[in-house]
Amino acid sequence: MERIPILKIGRLLLVSIQVDMHDRLAIALQDDLTERIALTGANGVIIDISALEMVDSFIGRMLSNIAGMSKLLGADTVVAGMRPSVAITLVELGLSLKGVRTALSLERAIELLGIADPESEPADGAQD
Amino acid sequence: MTSKLAGVLERHEAAILSDWLAQQAADAKSRGKTFQEGEHRQHSSALLKAIREALASGAEANVFTAAWENVREILSGISRGRARQGHTPIETATFVFSLKRPLFDRLRGEYSNDAAGLAEETWAINEILDQLGLITFDAFSKGREEVISRQQQEMLELSTPVIQIWDGILALPLIGTLDSGRTQVVMESLLQQIVQTGSTIAIIDITGVPTVDTLVAQYLLKTIAAARLMGADCIVSGVRPQIAQTIVHLGVELGDVSTRATLADAFRIALSQQGKTVTKVNPGKAAVR
Numbered sequence: 001m002e003r004i005p006i007l008k009i010g011r012l013l014l015v016s017i018q019v020d021m022h023d024r025l026a027i028a029l030q031d032d033l034t035e036r037i038a039l040t041g042a043n044g045v046i047i048d049i050s051a052l053e054m055v056d057s058f059i060g061r062m063l064s065n066i067a068g069m070s071k072l073l074g075a076d077t078v079v080a081g082m083r084p085s086v087a088i089t090l091v092e093l094g095l096s097l098k099g100v101r102t103a104l105s106l107e108r109a110i111e112l113l114g115i116a117d118p119e120s121e122p123a124d125g126a127q128d
Numbered sequence: 129m130t131s132k133l134a135g136v137l138e139r140h141e142a143a144i145l146s147d148w149l150a151q152q153a154a155d156a157k158s159r160g161k162t163f164q165e166g167e168h169r170q171h172s173s174a175l176l177k178a179i180r181e182a183l184a185s186g187a188e189a190n191v192f193t194a195a196w197e198n199v200r201e202i203l204s205g206i207s208r209g210r211a212r213q214g215h216t217p218i219e220t221a222t223f224v225f226s227l228k229r230p231l232f233d234r235l236r237g238e239y240s241n242d243a244a245g246l247a248e249e250t251w252a253i254n255e256i257l258d259q260l261g262l263i264t265f266d267a268f269s270k271g272r273e274e275v276i277s278r279q280q281q282e283m284l285e286l287s288t289p290v291i292q293i294w295d296g297i298l299a300l301p302l303i304g305t306l307d308s309g310r311t312q313v314v315m316e317s318l319l320q321q322i323v324q325t326g327s328t329i330a331i332i333d334i335t336g337v338p339t340v341d342t343l344v345a346q347y348l349l350k351t352i353a354a355a356r357l358m359g360a361d362c363i364v365s366g367v368r369p370q371i372a373q374t375i376v377h378l379g380v381e382l383g384d385v386s387t388r389a390t391l392a393d394a395f396r397i398a399l400s401q402q403g404k405t406v407t408k409v410n411p412g413k414a415a416v417r
Contacts, residue, residue, distance in 0.1 A: 084319030084358065090357055104327075
């Protein structure tokens with residue numbers, strides 16, 4: 001079964017959704033990601049959805065849920081690169097990803113998590 | 129019953145047409161308008177021909193039946209065209225009604241010694257032309273509505289500019305009332321600009337929005353939520369004292385959206401969020417200029 005790869009960079013996990021999300025894929029991602037966060041003790045998660053062109057209510061809710069779960073597991077979560085059409089759809093669906101941080105691009109997301117500089121990261125990862 | 133009318137039209141079509149055109153020219157002149165012979169001749173002859181054909185096929189005096197479809201179509205086309213060209217309703221309706229006189233003249237000649245027949249035919253033609261007048265007016269208003277809706281669309285596009293006022297800072301001055309259609313346009317153009325310019329802050333200026341009620345606030349919040357999903361923060365500026373009062377009185381919940389009274393204030397915050405500040409290059413020189 002196809003899965004969305006989760007890349008580990010230091011204490012950061014990067015999920016880049018490059019294919020059309022369908023329901024099973026989203027559920028698999030939810031399982032995989034939560035497990036990986038618990039396993040690696042990651043303190044930052046970036047979900048890059050710049051290639052995602054369409055969302056329905058289920059995928060929208062899954063995105064919101066996945067982001068919420070990784071936050072619960074203690075990882076700062078940033079959803080990066082949302083397209084305008086996806087943003088409008090989510091707002092119309094009433095899903096505004098409360099409590100989840102957002103960034104315009106992957107680069108900005110890394111900046112936002114404050115781990116662009118690898119030197120500062122191992123000393124005190126908890127800081128914002 | 130209308131068979132004789134059909135015959136009259138058939139025999140005198142050219143004469144009726146020229147009488148009708150003369151009548152239209154006179155009407156136009158009395159209103160001080162120029163009369164475009166070519167266009168009117170074309171319209172008139174097309175309509176007259178259609179009426180003749182409808183009557184010849186034995187149609188009843190009810191123009192809303194199938195036999196009159198061609199006539200209705202031609203007349204609607206003409207009326208709608210005139211609405212677009214800015215003719216007045218009176219001018220457009222007179223076009224049809226001015227056909228009465230030439231027709232009555234011909235009929236009078238035909239029924240010179242049959243008063244009852246003349247009255248009946250006159251009534252029939254009167255009824256037909258009145259109904260055609262109604263169709264004219266209906267098509268005319270529809271034509272005007274089309275013009276209005278097109279203008280609305282144009283205004284919508286004109287009134288939602290998104291401007292980049294600094295690196296990474298967008299301004300969106302809203303003028304006029306927000307409704308759902310407009311919110312959609314505003315949202316789309318704002319998000320598009322956020323992507324294009326890579327901006328992280330958008331200032332929504334509502335100085336030009338006359339009132340903010342719960343609905344407008346909801347639209348504003350929607351736009352802000354969408355921008356936030358893209359990773360851009362929004363600042364609402366141009367909140368006038370009355371609007372601040374209305375918002376509080378209505379109990380509108382704006383959440384954690386930062387608001388400011390003026391665009392300048394909002395801009396200052398935006399700059400400071402980016403860690404920038406505006407200073408004078410050379411205080412001494414600036415004073416001289």
